[in-house]
Amino acid sequence: MRKGFLSALVMLAAIGLAGCTAPRPDTAEPIDTRCTSAVADDALIGNxxxxxxxxxxxxxxxxxxxxxxxxTMSYGEQLSRRGKAPQGLAETGCWQREGRTLILRTVESNGSPVDPQDPIYINRYQIIQETGDSLELQSSDGVRLDARRMPPDYRLPW
Structure with missing residues:
Protein backbone atom coordinates (compact mmCIF):
# COMPACT_ATOMS: atom_id res chain seq x y z
CA MET A 1 0.00 0.00 0.00
CA ARG A 2 2.87 2.33 0.76
CA LYS A 3 4.26 1.83 -2.78
CA GLY A 4 0.90 2.81 -4.33
CA PHE A 5 0.68 5.87 -2.09
CA LEU A 6 4.19 7.02 -3.10
CA SER A 7 3.39 6.49 -6.79
CA ALA A 8 0.22 8.56 -6.48
CA LEU A 9 2.11 11.30 -4.60
CA VAL A 10 4.84 11.42 -7.28
CA MET A 11 2.18 11.58 -10.02
CA LEU A 12 0.35 14.45 -8.29
CA ALA A 13 3.64 16.33 -7.88
CA ALA A 14 4.44 15.83 -11.58
CA ILE A 15 1.00 17.11 -12.59
CA GLY A 16 1.41 20.10 -10.29
CA LEU A 17 4.83 20.93 -11.75
CA ALA A 18 3.52 20.55 -15.29
CA GLY A 19 0.85 23.11 -14.46
CA CYS A 20 3.55 25.57 -13.41
CA THR A 21 5.32 25.33 -16.75
CA ALA A 22 2.24 25.37 -18.98
CA PRO A 23 1.81 28.57 -21.00
CA ARG A 24 -0.53 30.99 -19.30
CA PRO A 25 -3.32 32.64 -21.25
CA ASP A 26 -2.95 36.34 -21.94
CA THR A 27 -4.56 38.09 -18.99
CA ALA A 28 -4.56 41.58 -20.55
CA GLU A 29 -8.05 42.96 -20.97
CA PRO A 30 -9.05 43.30 -24.62
CA ILE A 31 -9.18 46.86 -25.91
CA ASP A 32 -12.56 48.02 -27.13
CA THR A 33 -12.11 49.04 -30.77
CA ARG A 34 -15.65 50.37 -31.21
CA CYS A 35 -15.87 54.08 -31.98
CA THR A 36 -17.87 56.59 -29.96
CA SER A 37 -19.86 59.25 -31.80
CA ALA A 38 -18.60 62.80 -31.61
CA VAL A 39 -20.61 65.72 -30.32
CA ALA A 40 -22.90 66.60 -33.25
CA ASP A 41 -21.59 70.12 -33.82
CA ASP A 42 -17.89 69.42 -33.13
CA ALA A 43 -15.83 71.72 -35.37
CA LEU A 44 -13.28 68.94 -35.95
CA ILE A 45 -15.76 66.87 -37.97
CA GLY A 46 -14.72 67.11 -41.59
CA ASN A 47 -12.13 66.45 -44.24
CA THR A 72 -14.65 56.88 -37.20
CA MET A 73 -11.62 58.32 -38.93
CA SER A 74 -9.39 57.83 -41.95
CA TYR A 75 -5.78 58.97 -41.93
CA GLY A 76 -3.66 59.05 -45.05
CA GLU A 77 -0.12 60.27 -45.47
CA GLN A 78 1.51 60.51 -48.85
CA LEU A 79 5.05 61.41 -49.90
CA SER A 80 5.10 63.07 -53.32
CA ARG A 81 8.40 63.46 -55.15
CA ARG A 82 8.95 64.82 -58.62
CA GLY A 83 9.28 62.06 -61.21
CA LYS A 84 8.42 59.24 -58.79
CA ALA A 85 5.22 57.45 -57.89
CA PRO A 86 3.76 58.62 -54.56
CA GLN A 87 4.30 56.46 -51.49
CA GLY A 88 1.81 56.38 -48.70
CA LEU A 89 0.12 55.07 -45.64
CA ALA A 90 -3.62 54.59 -45.19
CA GLU A 91 -5.11 53.99 -41.76
CA THR A 92 -8.64 53.73 -40.41
CA GLY A 93 -9.98 53.70 -36.88
CA CYS A 94 -11.58 55.97 -34.31
CA TRP A 95 -11.11 59.54 -33.14
CA GLN A 96 -12.11 61.52 -30.12
CA ARG A 97 -11.58 64.94 -28.63
CA GLU A 98 -10.35 65.34 -25.06
CA GLY A 99 -10.40 69.07 -24.41
CA ARG A 100 -7.70 70.58 -26.63
CA THR A 101 -6.36 67.17 -27.71
CA LEU A 102 -7.32 65.17 -30.80
CA ILE A 103 -6.76 61.42 -30.36
CA LEU A 104 -6.56 59.12 -33.37
CA ARG A 105 -6.66 55.37 -32.66
CA THR A 106 -5.76 53.16 -35.63
CA VAL A 107 -7.61 49.86 -36.04
CA GLU A 108 -6.36 48.99 -39.56
CA SER A 109 -3.20 50.10 -41.33
CA ASN A 110 -2.98 49.64 -45.11
CA GLY A 111 -5.95 47.27 -44.87
CA SER A 112 -4.52 44.98 -42.16
CA PRO A 113 -5.65 44.84 -38.53
CA VAL A 114 -3.17 46.24 -36.03
CA ASP A 115 -2.31 45.22 -32.47
CA PRO A 116 -4.53 47.53 -30.39
CA GLN A 117 -2.12 47.08 -27.45
CA ASP A 118 0.73 48.70 -29.43
CA PRO A 119 0.97 52.40 -28.47
CA ILE A 120 2.30 53.32 -31.92
CA TYR A 121 -1.31 53.14 -33.15
CA ILE A 122 -2.59 55.83 -30.77
CA ASN A 123 -1.64 59.35 -31.84
CA ARG A 124 -2.33 62.50 -29.85
CA TYR A 125 -2.35 65.96 -31.39
CA GLN A 126 -2.53 69.17 -29.41
CA ILE A 127 -5.10 71.46 -31.01
CA ILE A 128 -3.26 74.76 -31.43
CA GLN A 129 -5.99 76.56 -33.33
CA GLU A 130 -9.29 75.64 -34.95
CA THR A 131 -11.48 77.79 -37.12
CA GLY A 132 -14.17 76.88 -39.61
CA ASP A 133 -11.73 76.34 -42.45
CA SER A 134 -8.36 75.72 -40.80
CA LEU A 135 -6.93 73.47 -38.14
CA GLU A 136 -3.48 73.65 -36.56
CA LEU A 137 -2.26 70.53 -34.76
CA GLN A 138 0.99 69.53 -33.12
CA SER A 139 1.90 65.90 -32.56
CA SER A 140 3.56 64.65 -29.39
CA ASP A 141 6.85 64.38 -31.31
CA GLY A 142 6.67 68.02 -32.42
CA VAL A 143 5.38 67.66 -35.99
CA ARG A 144 3.06 70.53 -36.82
CA LEU A 145 0.13 70.09 -39.20
CA ASP A 146 -1.50 73.19 -40.65
CA ALA A 147 -4.60 71.77 -42.29
CA ARG A 148 -7.37 73.29 -44.32
CA ARG A 149 -10.91 72.01 -44.66
CA MET A 150 -11.51 70.18 -47.92
CA PRO A 151 -14.75 69.25 -49.73
CA PRO A 152 -16.37 66.04 -48.45
CA ASP A 153 -15.42 64.12 -51.62
CA TYR A 154 -11.71 65.06 -51.54
CA ARG A 155 -9.21 62.15 -51.76
CA LEU A 156 -5.43 62.10 -51.96
CA PRO A 157 -4.27 61.79 -55.59
CA TRP A 158 -2.65 58.40 -56.15
Whole structure:
Protein backbone atom coordinates (compact mmCIF):
# COMPACT_ATOMS: atom_id res chain seq x y z
CA MET A 1 0.00 0.00 0.00
CA ARG A 2 2.87 2.33 0.76
CA LYS A 3 4.26 1.83 -2.78
CA GLY A 4 0.90 2.81 -4.33
CA PHE A 5 0.68 5.87 -2.09
CA LEU A 6 4.19 7.02 -3.10
CA SER A 7 3.39 6.49 -6.79
CA ALA A 8 0.22 8.56 -6.48
CA LEU A 9 2.11 11.30 -4.60
CA VAL A 10 4.84 11.42 -7.28
CA MET A 11 2.18 11.58 -10.02
CA LEU A 12 0.35 14.45 -8.29
CA ALA A 13 3.64 16.33 -7.88
CA ALA A 14 4.44 15.83 -11.58
CA ILE A 15 1.00 17.11 -12.59
CA GLY A 16 1.41 20.10 -10.29
CA LEU A 17 4.83 20.93 -11.75
CA ALA A 18 3.52 20.55 -15.29
CA GLY A 19 0.85 23.11 -14.46
CA CYS A 20 3.55 25.57 -13.41
CA THR A 21 5.32 25.33 -16.75
CA ALA A 22 2.24 25.37 -18.98
CA PRO A 23 1.81 28.57 -21.00
CA ARG A 24 -0.53 30.99 -19.30
CA PRO A 25 -3.32 32.64 -21.25
CA ASP A 26 -2.95 36.34 -21.94
CA THR A 27 -4.56 38.09 -18.99
CA ALA A 28 -4.56 41.58 -20.55
CA GLU A 29 -8.05 42.96 -20.97
CA PRO A 30 -9.05 43.30 -24.62
CA ILE A 31 -9.18 46.86 -25.91
CA ASP A 32 -12.56 48.02 -27.13
CA THR A 33 -12.11 49.04 -30.77
CA ARG A 34 -15.65 50.37 -31.21
CA CYS A 35 -15.87 54.08 -31.98
CA THR A 36 -17.87 56.59 -29.96
CA SER A 37 -19.86 59.25 -31.80
CA ALA A 38 -18.60 62.80 -31.61
CA VAL A 39 -20.61 65.72 -30.32
CA ALA A 40 -22.90 66.60 -33.25
CA ASP A 41 -21.59 70.12 -33.82
CA ASP A 42 -17.89 69.42 -33.13
CA ALA A 43 -15.83 71.72 -35.37
CA LEU A 44 -13.28 68.94 -35.95
CA ILE A 45 -15.76 66.87 -37.97
CA GLY A 46 -14.72 67.11 -41.59
CA ASN A 47 -12.13 66.45 -44.24
CA UNK A 48 -8.69 68.01 -43.52
CA UNK A 49 -5.54 68.32 -45.65
CA UNK A 50 -2.07 69.39 -44.57
CA UNK A 51 0.75 69.85 -47.08
CA UNK A 52 4.26 70.38 -45.74
CA UNK A 53 7.96 69.89 -46.23
CA UNK A 54 9.93 68.15 -43.52
CA UNK A 55 13.65 68.44 -42.82
CA UNK A 56 15.49 65.37 -44.06
CA UNK A 57 12.66 64.27 -46.35
CA UNK A 58 12.91 64.86 -50.09
CA UNK A 59 9.54 65.89 -51.47
CA UNK A 60 6.24 67.02 -50.07
CA UNK A 61 4.23 65.29 -47.34
CA UNK A 62 0.45 65.37 -47.62
CA UNK A 63 -1.60 64.37 -44.60
CA UNK A 64 -5.30 63.78 -45.13
CA UNK A 65 -7.48 63.27 -42.05
CA UNK A 66 -11.21 62.52 -42.27
CA UNK A 67 -13.07 62.86 -38.96
CA UNK A 68 -16.65 61.60 -39.12
CA UNK A 69 -19.55 62.35 -36.77
CA UNK A 70 -19.88 58.65 -35.90
CA UNK A 71 -16.38 58.71 -34.36
CA THR A 72 -14.65 56.88 -37.20
CA MET A 73 -11.62 58.32 -38.93
CA SER A 74 -9.39 57.83 -41.95
CA TYR A 75 -5.78 58.97 -41.93
CA GLY A 76 -3.66 59.05 -45.05
CA GLU A 77 -0.12 60.27 -45.47
CA GLN A 78 1.51 60.51 -48.85
CA LEU A 79 5.05 61.41 -49.90
CA SER A 80 5.10 63.07 -53.32
CA ARG A 81 8.40 63.46 -55.15
CA ARG A 82 8.95 64.82 -58.62
CA GLY A 83 9.28 62.06 -61.21
CA LYS A 84 8.42 59.24 -58.79
CA ALA A 85 5.22 57.45 -57.89
CA PRO A 86 3.76 58.62 -54.56
CA GLN A 87 4.30 56.46 -51.49
CA GLY A 88 1.81 56.38 -48.70
CA LEU A 89 0.12 55.07 -45.64
CA ALA A 90 -3.62 54.59 -45.19
CA GLU A 91 -5.11 53.99 -41.76
CA THR A 92 -8.64 53.73 -40.41
CA GLY A 93 -9.98 53.70 -36.88
CA CYS A 94 -11.58 55.97 -34.31
CA TRP A 95 -11.11 59.54 -33.14
CA GLN A 96 -12.11 61.52 -30.12
CA ARG A 97 -11.58 64.94 -28.63
CA GLU A 98 -10.35 65.34 -25.06
CA GLY A 99 -10.40 69.07 -24.41
CA ARG A 100 -7.70 70.58 -26.63
CA THR A 101 -6.36 67.17 -27.71
CA LEU A 102 -7.32 65.17 -30.80
CA ILE A 103 -6.76 61.42 -30.36
CA LEU A 104 -6.56 59.12 -33.37
CA ARG A 105 -6.66 55.37 -32.66
CA THR A 106 -5.76 53.16 -35.63
CA VAL A 107 -7.61 49.86 -36.04
CA GLU A 108 -6.36 48.99 -39.56
CA SER A 109 -3.20 50.10 -41.33
CA ASN A 110 -2.98 49.64 -45.11
CA GLY A 111 -5.95 47.27 -44.87
CA SER A 112 -4.52 44.98 -42.16
CA PRO A 113 -5.65 44.84 -38.53
CA VAL A 114 -3.17 46.24 -36.03
CA ASP A 115 -2.31 45.22 -32.47
CA PRO A 116 -4.53 47.53 -30.39
CA GLN A 117 -2.12 47.08 -27.45
CA ASP A 118 0.73 48.70 -29.43
CA PRO A 119 0.97 52.40 -28.47
CA ILE A 120 2.30 53.32 -31.92
CA TYR A 121 -1.31 53.14 -33.15
CA ILE A 122 -2.59 55.83 -30.77
CA ASN A 123 -1.64 59.35 -31.84
CA ARG A 124 -2.33 62.50 -29.85
CA TYR A 125 -2.35 65.96 -31.39
CA GLN A 126 -2.53 69.17 -29.41
CA ILE A 127 -5.10 71.46 -31.01
CA ILE A 128 -3.26 74.76 -31.43
CA GLN A 129 -5.99 76.56 -33.33
CA GLU A 130 -9.29 75.64 -34.95
CA THR A 131 -11.48 77.79 -37.12
CA GLY A 132 -14.17 76.88 -39.61
CA ASP A 133 -11.73 76.34 -42.45
CA SER A 134 -8.36 75.72 -40.80
CA LEU A 135 -6.93 73.47 -38.14
CA GLU A 136 -3.48 73.65 -36.56
CA LEU A 137 -2.26 70.53 -34.76
CA GLN A 138 0.99 69.53 -33.12
CA SER A 139 1.90 65.90 -32.56
CA SER A 140 3.56 64.65 -29.39
CA ASP A 141 6.85 64.38 -31.31
CA GLY A 142 6.67 68.02 -32.42
CA VAL A 143 5.38 67.66 -35.99
CA ARG A 144 3.06 70.53 -36.82
CA LEU A 145 0.13 70.09 -39.20
CA ASP A 146 -1.50 73.19 -40.65
CA ALA A 147 -4.60 71.77 -42.29
CA ARG A 148 -7.37 73.29 -44.32
CA ARG A 149 -10.91 72.01 -44.66
CA MET A 150 -11.51 70.18 -47.92
CA PRO A 151 -14.75 69.25 -49.73
CA PRO A 152 -16.37 66.04 -48.45
CA ASP A 153 -15.42 64.12 -51.62
CA TYR A 154 -11.71 65.06 -51.54
CA ARG A 155 -9.21 62.15 -51.76
CA LEU A 156 -5.43 62.10 -51.96
CA PRO A 157 -4.27 61.79 -55.59
CA TRP A 158 -2.65 58.40 -56.15
Missing amino acids: WLSVRKQAGVAGELRTHIVLRADG
